[in-house]
Amino acid sequence: MSYQATNPLGxxxxxxxxxxxxxxxxxxxxxxxxxxxxxxGVTKLIEDGLNFAYGPAYMQxxxxxxxxxIPVWMxxxxxxxxxxxxxxxxxxxxxxLIAGALTRLAAFGGVVFMTLFxxxxxxxxxxxxxxxxxxxxxxxxxxxLGTGRYYGLDAIIEKMxxxxxxxxxxxxxx
Amino acid sequence: xxxxxxxxxxALSGGLLVLGVVVMGLIExxxxxxxxxxxITNDAGEIVATPMIDPTIRTGLVLAGIAVLGIYAxxxxxxPVPEETAASREVTAD
Numbered sequence: 001m002s003y004q005a006t007n008p009l010g011x012x013x014x015x016x017x018x019x020x021x022x023x024x025x026x027x028x029x030x031x032x033x034x035x036x037x038x039x040x041g042v043t044k045l046i047e048d049g050l051n052f053a054y055g056p057a058y059m060q061x062x063x064x065x066x067x068x069x070i071p072v073w074m075x076x077x078x079x080x081x082x083x084x085x086x087x088x089x090x091x092x093x094x095x096x097l098i099a100g101a102l103t104r105l106a107a108f109g110g111v112v113f114m115t116l117f118x119x120x121x122x123x124x125x126x127x128x129x130x131x132x133x134x135x136x137x138x139x140x141x142x143x144x145l146g147t148g149r150y151y152g153l154d155a156i157i158e159k160m161x162x163x164x165x166x167x168x169x170x171x172x173x174x
Numbered sequence: 175x176x177x178x179x180x181x182x183x184x185a186l187s188g189g190l191l192v193l194g195v196v197v198m199g200l201i202e203x204x205x206x207x208x209x210x211x212x213x214i215t216n217d218a219g220e221i222v223a224t225p226m227i228d229p230t231i232r233t234g235l236v237l238a239g240i241a242v243l244g245i246y247a248x249x250x251x252x253x254p255v256p257e258e259t260a261a262s263r264e265v266t267a268d
Contacts, residue, residue, distance in 0.1 A: 020180060020184070021180070021184070024184045024188065027188075028188055028191060028192075031192060031196065032191065032192075032195055032196070035195055035196045035199060039199055039203060039209070039210075042203060043203060043209040043210075046203075046209070047209075098196075
């Protein structure tokens with residue numbers, strides 16, 4: 001992109017967070033990331049309802065990972081939560097990101113999911129930086145930049161009196 | 175101030191991206207198996223179900239959206255940089 005020699009970060013191609021192109025692209029990333037998870041979740045709901053048995057089984061085989069005994073313990077003891085939770089939470093995380101509502105909270109859920117997938121799939125044939133890790137980074141980016149404020153419902157929600165009086169809620173919105 | 179070409183580039187590229195990924199993805203999902211863009215094969219490797227929408231069309235739309243951004247980039251490179259007073263927005267340190 002062209003830029004002014006005096007100010008490479010100025011005007012011609014906005015890099016400020018209130019720049020129109022930045023806002024547009026952050027919203028695009030949010031919606032596409034949301035669709036990714038919504039699709040993963042809703043298709044599980046269609047096929048297995050709230051009983052995604054593969055979820056606990058997947059975690060039970062996650063031995064010898066950086067997460068230590070946690071995933072196996074979860075697979076053995078939290079099957080009652082994981083089996084319905086995986087399809088339900090994937091769907092809700094996706095919907096929240098598409099709508100841009102409770103974006104940071106939803107993206108945190110995405111970070112939890114992608115951490116487990118990245119470590120559990122262990123698709124490190126071409127290095128640690130793989131598509132699972134890129135998905136994880138996308139969710140972190142949603143949190144850091146508060147992407148729900150760009151063409152999302154959080155832009156409206158954060159202006160509500162309820163939130164104004166409780167600014168800490170912005171940690172869950174954004 | 176975003177001019178009309180910027181807005182058109184955003185709308186067209188964004189529309190193509192969302193159409194190819196989200197809108198057609200939703201149609202594909204509602205149309206039944208396969209829910210994704212890949213055919214379903216049996217144990218023998220034979221295709222038993224194909225996507226309703228050819229993934230070539232969907233990826234084509236997404237690439238067209240990316241191409242619109244590329245064309246916009248070329249346009250920005252080819253047009254003179256507006257003489258703006260960027261310095262007026264700078265704040266001097268005390």
